[in-house]
Amino acid sequence: MRLPWLTVCLLILVAGCLRQPQADAPASPTPRNPDALDGARAMQLVSNLVALGPRSSGSDGAERAAAFIANELRASGIRVDIDAFQDETPAETLTFRNILGTIPGDPHRWIVLLSHYDTKVGIATNFVGANDSGSSSGLLLALAAVLSPPIAGTPTILLGFLDGEECRHAYAAKDGLHGSIRLASKLTDDGIAPHVRAVILLDMVGDRDLTITIPRNTTPELVVAAFAAAKAAGIRDRFSLFSGSMLDDHVPFLQRGMPAIDLIDFQFGSAPGRNDYWHTPHDTLDKLSSDSLQHMGRVVIHMVNGMATH
Numbered sequence: 001m002r003l004p005w006l007t008v009c010l011l012i013l014v015a016g017c018l019r020q021p022q023a024d025a026p027a028s029p030t031p032r033n034p035d036a037l038d039g040a041r042a043m044q045l046v047s048n049l050v051a052l053g054p055r056s057s058g059s060d061g062a063e064r065a066a067a068f069i070a071n072e073l074r075a076s077g078i079r080v081d082i083d084a085f086q087d088e089t090p091a092e093t094l095t096f097r098n099i100l101g102t103i104p105g106d107p108h109r110w111i112v113l114l115s116h117y118d119t120k121v122g123i124a125t126n127f128v129g130a131n132d133s134g135s136s137s138g139l140l141l142a143l144a145a146v147l148s149p150p151i152a153g154t155p156t157i158l159l160g161f162l163d164g165e166e167c168r169h170a171y172a173a174k175d176g177l178h179g180s181i182r183l184a185s186k187l188t189d190d191g192i193a194p195h196v197r198a199v200i201l202l203d204m205v206g207d208r209d210l211t212i213t214i215p216r217n218t219t220p221e222l223v224v225a226a227f228a229a230a231k232a233a234g235i236r237d238r239f240s241l242f243s244g245s246m247l248d249d250h251v252p253f254l255q256r257g258m259p260a261i262d263l264i265d266f267q268f269g270s271a272p273g274r275n276d277y278w279h280t281p282h283d284t285l286d287k288l289s290s291d292s293l294q295h296m297g298r299v300v301i302h303m304v305n306g307m308a309t310h
């Protein structure tokens, strides 16, 4: 069969056009699927963690929680480092453990996802902190499973489960934020801090009546990113700015020059606007919902996807 000369030229042109994107443009990394985050699975992980008992820093319960978290991360195929260190508190010197999971990616772009896992002492002998800090820790473990397959060309993801967020008396130089101060310092010493694009802290994210109240001491670009992610996840109406600043685990990273955001629900209470379950024996599993965990997990995946290529 003979083709007319013009047809042959057109075919060559079309073939050239089709090949062009493959030859010149790098393929965009595949985004992680937000719908893969299963709220029921996250709730199960919260429940399993809470069942280990109170997790105040230096206690047997904290050690059991650290082992549980490390095992769950390893089961997701994630490399785990346990950073055990001693630090002074107003009462005594304690051993703290940060559990760090790394999902490899571009070494020059890092996303740090954080939750503290310790519970506050002095609330009640059996205080297990279902929302503070069970919810964020269980959700971060569920997120780890979804995020764990490395995707070439996307940022390295560091999952940090921090010990010692809670203070004994009042936040001070050696009272509270022990784990976050330690990790922020380590990232600085290791030369990673300049490569950190975002520190995303989750705290009290399981309340049935989800009301995320982002404190003012948060990097503005990350507030924009969080609002966009919340919109994509269908819960933009659940996100607002808090009236003031908060001293939480994101602060040591801000102080070291890293962009950071605190996704916290500081209206955890018996009625809208109240926070009367916080740091009380009412902080129990029945106050949480798998839907809230699922929504928040999807917001985080949208944020991670939004930072995948730039």
Ligand SMILES: [Zn+2]
Pocket: 120, 132, 166, 279
């Ligand atoms: Zn607390």
